[in-house]
Amino acid sequence: MTAMTAPVTADGCAAPDQAAPLPAGLDLEKETVITGVVSDGTGAPVGGAYVRLLDSTGEFTAEVVTSPAGQFRFFAAPGSWTLRALSRSGNGDAKVTANRGINEVPVTVA
Secondary structure (H helix, E strand, C coil), X not given: CCCCCCCCCCXXXXXXXXXXXXXXXXXXXXXXXXXXXXXXXXXXXXXXXXXXXXXXCCCEEEEEECCCCCEEEEEECCEEEEEEEEECCEEEEEEEEECCEEEECCEECC
16 A cells, blocks of 8 residues: 655644545556545535544544545555544444445445
8 A cells, every 4th residue: 555645734634635636646556545425314415524444354544534525535455444434413334345446435424
């Protein structure tokens, strides 16, 4: 897995802007991207939700905060992952078997 670093923002967060386009030069034949939108039961996006990436054993791997439009993104290794969203609107999980390239995974919280 390639480590991607991001500058620390004014709020102290080192996670990249979740709504920003993918980095130029990203080779999707070599990289695995897990991306999606967190939404509530009505389908409305949930901004400010914490999305955790858990490996196949349930171990915490990473966490990002969704954009105002509910978007999140992880750069991970291919394999089985669980996404866990925690928000004021509720919590929700989604499972994904990620392959190289872009893997779109919606997460609904209730």
